[in-house]
Amino acid sequence: MKTAKTKKSEESAEQKIIEAARKLFTEKSFDAVKTRDIANEAGINLALLNYYFRSKEKLFEIVMQENMQKFFQSIVGIINDEETTIREKVELLVNRYIDMLLNSPELPIFVMSNIKSSTRTQFQGRFRDSFLMKQVQKAIKKGKMPDMNPVNFMLNVVSLTIFPFIGKPMIKNSHNMDDKQFLELIEERRTLVPKWIDAMMKVK
Template sequence: MKPKKIEKDTESRILDAAKRIFIRKGLDGARMQEIADEAGINKALLHYYFRSKEKLFLTIFREELRNFFPRLFPVLLSKDLTPEMKIRHFVENYIDLFIKEPFLPAFVLREVNRNPSIVAQFIGEAGIEPEKLRNLLDVFATELNLTMNEMLHLMVTIVSACIFPFAGKPIIKQVLFDDNEGDYQKFLNHRKTYVADFVIHSLKGRLLK
């Protein structure tokens, strides 16, 4: 409890560095030397603290998977918000998260595809309990007058619309915005209201059919 020095302790420095490198390069692409350089320490120290590259990676991945799953499930159960407000809240916060952590979506997608069993392995620690989630979606489906099947598609569609603009940044930025970073960033900011509007319009549009 005496933070006299501005620098954190070695373990924290390693974790910060490993996070930055692994998130950008993945397990296969990252180098232990690179992480050591980023942390300003020696390569051997990484092994002293975390034994192996794999163990260090899993420490990072576990934490980042927690970030990746929306922390907004309590909000969806709130009695004080209309379904419309819940959707707006969810989308805005989820996109804001990725604006702060823009490499997170591509990182998680890369690693779960490299080793799919890692999802089941850490799903519990990520704060996702399948039964609870199923229950929550059931309640929300009733509220919106949707079947469970429609609810699953809706959920995936909303999440897709939030995540893909980040996971596909290199393509979107190049193809749609002629590689202009500023235009791409503006697009991301507009997207918070656009996606919510789009979803809400769709739910209203069902009435027309």
């Protein structure tokens, strides 16, 4: 029996392959990553890739699945909490996303490049049917928020939080910034994005 090893140095080959694949597929495109790159990164024999995962495509699908999970999962809990206000949810969302993206800055580009309209995810309609959407609709109906497509509210939160990570190289380039300055920018957003969203909700 070889399953369920705990020590990192004695990880199963299967695990090592998945980790290498995740790293490489997340930072480069499917075609840019070669099976030999994955084998090298994992420190295993090339043939093991097909032995355990049948094909590069199958392996990619697993990474895809994991990354989608990571990207959406964290927020599902927040947007469906029936105890918190819209304002509180926004604050939680912004902080949760910024924390996650500081650790995995390449995740958004991966997700955005690889979701095709055709892709069927487990997150179909998860936003539309969320409690947050209902709260926003109610707020609009009550006149506590300007009349707008509620999707645009959600889209604003997501845009203001995620885009800076997608645009990082562009921002650093066009503003001649270093990594430290970029981080300061993001930390300022952690505080300000919720306030900005708040202000937007008062537009008439």
